[in-house]
Amino acid sequence: xxxxxxxxxxxxxxxxxxxxxxxxxxxxxxxxxxxxxxxxxxxxxxxxxxxxxxxxxxxxxxxxxxxxxxxxxxxxxxxxxxxxxxxxxxxxxxxxxxxxxxxxxxxxxxxxxxxxxxxxxxxxxxxxxxxxxxxxxxxxxxxxxxxxxxxxxxxxxxxxxxxxxxxxxxxxxxxxxxxxxxxxxxxxxxxxxxxxxxxxxxxxxxxxxxxxxxxxxxxxxxxxxxxxxxxxxxxxxxxxxxxxxxxxxxxxxxxxxxxxxxxxxxxxxxxxxxxxxxxxxxxxxxxxxxxxxxxxxxxxxxxxxxxxxxxxxxxxxxxxxxxxxxxxxxxxxxxxxxxxxxxxxxxxxxxxxxxxxxxxxxxxxxxxxxxxxxxxxxxxxxxxxxxxxxxxxxxxxxxxxxxxxxxxxxxxxxxxxxxxxxxxxxxxxxxxxxxxxxxxxxxxxxxxxxxxxxxxxxxxxxxxxxxxxxxxxxxxxxxxxxxxxxxxxxxxxxxxxxxxxxxxxxxxxxxxxxxxxxxxxxxxxxxxxxxxxxxxxxxxxxxxxxxxxxxxxxxxxxxxxxxxxxxxxxxxxxxxxxxxxxxxxxxxxxxxxxxxxxx
Numbered sequence: 001x002x003x004x005x006x007x008x009x010x011x012x013x014x015x016x017x018x019x020x021x022x023x024x025x026x027x028x029x030x031x032x033x034x035x036x037x038x039x040x041x042x043x044x045x046x047x048x049x050x051x052x053x054x055x056x057x058x059x060x061x062x063x064x065x066x067x068x069x070x071x072x073x074x075x076x077x078x079x080x081x082x083x084x085x086x087x088x089x090x091x092x093x094x095x096x097x098x099x100x101x102x103x104x105x106x107x108x109x110x111x112x113x114x115x116x117x118x119x120x121x122x123x124x125x126x127x128x129x130x131x132x133x134x135x136x137x138x139x140x141x142x143x144x145x146x147x148x149x150x151x152x153x154x155x156x157x158x159x160x161x162x163x164x165x166x167x168x169x170x171x172x173x174x175x176x177x178x179x180x181x182x183x184x185x186x187x188x189x190x191x192x193x194x195x196x197x198x199x200x201x202x203x204x205x206x207x208x209x210x211x212x213x214x215x216x217x218x219x220x221x222x223x224x225x226x227x228x229x230x231x232x233x234x235x236x237x238x239x240x241x242x243x244x245x246x247x248x249x250x251x252x253x254x255x256x257x258x259x260x261x262x263x264x265x266x267x268x269x270x271x272x273x274x275x276x277x278x279x280x281x282x283x284x285x286x287x288x289x290x291x292x293x294x295x296x297x298x299x300x301x302x303x304x305x306x307x308x309x310x311x312x313x314x315x316x317x318x319x320x321x322x323x324x325x326x327x328x329x330x331x332x333x334x335x336x337x338x339x340x341x342x343x344x345x346x347x348x349x350x351x352x353x354x355x356x357x358x359x360x361x362x363x364x365x366x367x368x369x370x371x372x373x374x375x376x377x378x379x380x381x382x383x384x385x386x387x388x389x390x391x392x393x394x395x396x397x398x399x400x401x402x403x404x405x406x407x408x409x410x411x412x413x414x415x416x417x418x419x420x421x422x423x424x425x426x427x428x429x430x431x432x433x434x435x436x437x438x439x440x441x442x443x444x445x446x447x448x449x450x451x452x453x454x455x456x457x458x459x460x461x462x463x464x465x466x467x468x469x470x471x472x473x474x475x476x477x478x479x480x481x482x483x484x485x486x487x488x489x490x491x492x493x494x495x496x497x498x499x500x501x502x503x504x505x506x507x508x509x510x511x512x513x514x515x516x517x518x519x520x521x522x523x524x525x526x527x528x529x530x531x532x533x534x535x536x537x538x539x540x541x542x543x544x545x546x547x548x549x550x551x552x553x554x555x556x557x558x559x560x561x562x563x564x565x566x567x568x569x570x571x572x573x574x575x576x577x578x579x580x581x582x583x584x585x586x587x588x589x590x591x592x593x594x595x596x597x598x599x
Contacts, residue, residue: 008045009033014053014068014076017113019210021233026211029110039064044093056097061085065098069107072118072190075201076110077235079103109235111189111214115203117164120188123200124151124166124217128250132170136231136245138178144171149250164188165205186215196221199235218244225249258318258332260287262310267342275494275516276378289317305335314338314364319354336364340377343558344472345385346483348377374519376476381494381515385485389562390441390470392482392499392507393433394550395542397449400429402526402534404513408445409465411488422459424448431538432464434548437563441468441484455545468495475555481517482509482555498523501552505540 010033018029030037040059047053050070057064065081081100090096127150131143151166165187172181184204191200198219207213216235218228228244230237238244263286272282280293289305305317315337333354340348352368362368400406406429430447433440442464450458468484471494475481482497489495494515500523502508508523510532518531525532542548553562 008042008055010036010042010045010055011047011053013070013073018076018110019113019214019233020078020108020110021211022108028113036066039066044097046094054094054098054101056092056094058092059083063092063097065094065101067098067101068110071192071199072201074112074115074118074189075192078108078110079105080108107236109201109214109216109233111201111203111233115187115189117187117203118190119163120151120166121163123188123191123202124149126151127253129253130227130251131249132246133249134178134231134246137180138176140176141249142171142173142176142179143249144173147171148253149248189214197238199238201235258306258308258320260307262307262315263287264289264307264310264315265339265342268339268347271383272347272380273383273494273515274378274380275514279492279515281383282380305337308334308358309360311360311364313340316360316363318358334358334363336368338369341559343474344388345382346472346474347380348474348476349380350375350377374477376517376519379483379516381483382471385469385471387437387439387469387471387485388473389438390433390482390551391473391480391553391555392509392538392551393438393548394540395434395546395548396431396507396538397428397447397541398431398536398538400534400536402511402532403528404533406443406445406466406534411463411465411467420461422448422461423450424459425450428541430464431536432548433551434546438551439470441470442466443468451543455543457545472558473553473555474558477519479517479522480555483515498525501554505550507538507540507552509536509538510534511536 010031015031015033018031020027020029028037035041036055036057038059039057040062041057042055043058043063044056045053052067052069054065054067057066062083062085064083067079069077069079071077079101081098084097084100086092086096127148129145130147130149131141132147133141146169148169149166150169165185168184168186170180170182170184172179185206186202187205189201189203191198193199198221200217200219202215202217204213204215211233214233216230216238218235218238218241220226220241223241226241227248227250228238228241229246229248231245241247264284266286268284269286270284272284274280274282274291274293277291277293278295280291283290283292287307289307291303291305292300294300302321304320306320307315308318309316317335317337318332319335320332333356335354336352338350338352350369352364353370355363355368357363426449427446428449430442430444432442432444434442443466444462444464448457448459448462452458466486467488468486471483471485473480473482480499482499484495484497485493486495487493492514496512496515496517497509498512498517498521499507499509502523510521510523510525511534512518512521512531513528513533520530521532522530524535526535540550542550
C-alpha cells in the first residue's frame, strides 16, 4: 500500500475517457494526470496492489472520495462517497475524507471509450448451441437449434483481431413475440474473477449507441449450464447467472472430428482411475482415452485423447478438452504418452508436454518429457480391480509407527451376538496373507496368540480389523511397490506401499497416505513429510497349525504369472494328500532329479 499526499499523479492505467451508465443516464468521465471530470483536482491517493486506487479530489471547498478498481485495461469499477467539507485544521487525506465509503456499495462500471480489444480465450472459448431468456422482453425460454455462440481462436494467425472477437447468433422462436433474430459481434475487453463469479466485458462492434455498445457477461464455477448477460452498460445487475436480466443456457457443439490413426493395446481397454490427477476417471477403448476429473462438487473437466501414431512404447495423441464451463477447444494440441506394458491391474505411464505440431518426431521426442533428476511413472489403476497374488505372504507379527496407525475395530459394526470372554495370555499385532490364493491381506491390530493344550488358537471368533486385496506390484528405482484395494477405506480405496525383505523372515513395509507413493518414500517412512501414513516391521511367526507358507516377490518381473493353487498328490495305496505348492517347485525338483541321474 502506497500513499501520496499533498498532490498526486494519477496512474496511467486509469487515465482516459470512460463511459458509464449512472442514475439512468449516460455519463462520460475524463481522467488526466491530475483531475477527474466533476470531481476536481487530486490531492491524495492510496494505491493497493497496483489495481485498487483510492483518490481524494478537491472541488473548491468540497472533497470527493473516489475508489477505482482496475478490472482490465478497458474496464474500471468505481465506488464513491458523498462530497464532504472539512474544518481547516483537518488534513484532506484518504483516512479523513473516505470514512463514508462502504465496501457493500453498488459498483459502477466504467468502459474505456478508446478500448483495446484483448484475446477472448480467457473469457469465452468454444462453440455452443444456446437457449435464451430475457425477462424484460418476453416470457419463457427461446430454444432454437440454430442459435449459436461461436468463439474460436486461431493459433499463430497474423490477423490478431480474429482472436479478439466472438459471435452470438440469435434466432426467433415461433409463437414467442419479441424474440430476436440476428448476429451480434462482440470484441472482448477482458475478464476478471470475484470469488467464484467470472465476469467478462465486451463491446458490440456494429453498435454506435454507447449505452447499447457495452455489455457484461457472467459465468460461475458452480453453475456451468448458464451464462448471464446484462442488458445495460453495467455489471452490477449480474448477481447470479440464473437471475441475470438475460440468461443463456448453453450446450457444447462438437466443432471438429479428429480421426484416429493408430490403436492402443487391447489390454488397456476398460475403466481406470488416474492417481496423478485427483483420482480422475479414465475410459479407454482401442483408439481413445477419455479423462474426467472433478475439481470440486458439481464441476468436472473432461479431456479426450485420440490415438494418432504409435512407435515402440510411445503413443502420440491429439488432445481435445471439454470442461465444466462447457468449453470445447477448437484449437487442438498433441501430447505424447510413454506406456509401460500393463501388468496386473496397473498401467504405468508418463506424459510429455503438449505441442501444437502434428509430427511424431517433434511431439514424442524424448526431450519433450520432463527432465528431472528423480522421477517415477504415474499410475492408472483399474476402477473395478481383480485381485492378484500378493508379493508378501505368510503370517507375521508387526510393530508400527506413524501418523495414522492401524487400530482395533469391528468390520460391519456391532456383532449379532456377544462374543465369549476369552482369557488371552499374549496379544500381538498380526499381518497375515494365508488364504488359498494368497490375494488378500488381513491385519489384526490386537490378535490373541494363545493356544489350547492341542495347539489350536483359543480365539476363533475374532475377525481381522482390515482386509485389503492386492491388485498389483512392481519394482522401480530399486524400490518395490504394492497397490492394495480396500472398499471400506474412508480416505482412499487404493493404497500404495513400499516393501522390502530385510532378512530371511523379516519384511519392512510403509503405507502411503493415498493411492500413489511419493518419490521420497521408502520402507522406513512413517509420516506425512515423506507421503507416508504408517511404517510396519514384520517378523514371521508361522505356527504348525497355521498352514500359512511364507512367500516373497520383489516385483522385478511383474508380468510373470505366479498363481498359487491346490495340488493333489495321488499315492499307490489310493490315499491322497493335498498341498499348497507353486508350479515353479515342480520345475526345480525335476532339474535336481535330472542332475542326480547324470552324476
